[in-house]
Amino acid sequence: MLHRPNWDDYRFVLAVARSGSVSGAARELGVNHATVLRRVAAIEARLGVELFEKSVRGYEIAPEKLRLIEAAREVEAAVGAVERLAQVGDTALAGVIRVTSTDTLCAYMLPKILAHLSARERDLSFELISSNLHVDLARLQADVTVRPTYKLPDDLVGEVAAQMRFGFYARSHEIPEDRWLGLTGAIGRSHAAHKLREELERRKVRFTAASDSFMSLKALAEEGMGRVLLPTFLGNSSPDLVKLEPLIELPSMPIFVASHADLADAPRLRQARKRIAAALAAQEPHLLGVAA
Template sequence: MTRANWDDLRFVLAVAEEGSVSAAARRLRVNHATVLRRVAAYEDSVGTSLFDKTVRGYAVPSAMDRVIEAAREVDRAVQAVGRALRGTHAPLAGEVRVTSTDSLCHCVLAPIVARLRIVSPELQVELMCSNRHLDLGRTDADIAVRPATDLPDDLVGEVAAVLGFGLYRARGVDTGDWIGLSGPLARSRVGRWIDATVGSGRIVARADSFVVAREFAAVGMGLAAMPDFLGAEDTRLDRVEGILPDLAVDIWVASHADLAHVPRIAAVRRQLTEALAAQAERLRGGMGGA
């Protein structure tokens, strides 16, 4: 279909939906004569009349119902293209909910979100700190930034960086006690390694947060495994070598498949991915090594 034919078809659709030339003219913000001319032009191009012209207005004969419905589908498609194009050029604005772990929220993502706001002041990011995996299918969040071995089938995303882990204790404190992990962190790679390797009698406390585990270590309670950057950037702690194996895990930036192409969500996901990739060396850390 040529552009001219689609332009004429817009007038046909307006008349069909409004039931009269005058109403179609008001909807399209043109004069009465223009509507008549464009409908006639389309009918001439297809070689048939589309309306029964009565004293009550323009009626669509049943034989033409499928034609009008097809015109509606074309109209919806054209409108969808327009919305998509506007979305790609519009400034980044609106609300986006991002969920991530406590350590990434506190020490990595907050400065990144602050920089996003400078570039896009109309953007509002809700940063949801939780070590449990929120259900993106139920729209608990729009974007998840998560250390994980892989993604569930209903999520789409990219690996932005790799999160390395290290073992730390209070500076100058020689201890054989350990800080265990609880809650969702107990099921993480490092949590499972601690439970499988360290005897329960050596675990003096547990935490469902790496930030809390770091605080336990900093006050001398025991050895704590944590994201390497979290320990390396704390002057209260010493890194302990030769015990913790390489337990690195990918950091994914993902959305539910149904939300992945929403312009503001896709844009924020891309910018988060790029910002995390720029910190890849920091997030990887020195790595453990048994």
């Protein structure tokens, strides 16, 4: 008869999944390296599957095992919240939710949202991953992405939570019209950056400086280095910047709250997305730059 692994077995698997290494899991659990190897090998043997791909980068979750790992994480969350009752019509959230977004949203919007959610659910904690680059949700580097984009990649499933706008700013109206800051890297591939670049090339204007971060561009503009395109909630937050007449008209940009397609229906992640999306919707006036 097949011996069923108990919850303690899964703790070792999830620790390796979180840290990406046996040594990291050992530190987290307070055991030695050999114990982790033995417990992971044992559960893989019992289940008849290989949960991890071993590479020079460490232990990575095999893509086809994402659902199994998330199921184990739901068990972990349920064990942590076993004495709690869900509110009527609402599911309690527990465990660790990894949220990734742009550096600007991570700094200016998400901390307050996540703090509010965490205050409501004492068994819930977050990892906030700030990156303007694509974070690979297929490897469980994150559970939920908050992404400003006009269209989600095919491997993500989610909904539009709110809209945001861009505006044009400078330290003063006296900054010359031929002094501009450019957008590079991931933000430089956005629709707004592309339209701005087209217009400035048409006017034969060269950038005086550039950055791959809106927060860095804001700081450069505050030093008087040039005019800049910024999310309105970021530009409006600066007492050192004034809003300029639009150089070009830009449509508002949707902000999606999404998960990897293979995990989008996991109850815990679906509930997390729902609550983050609702909190973002409440902030839409600030994101659109129309809040008082």
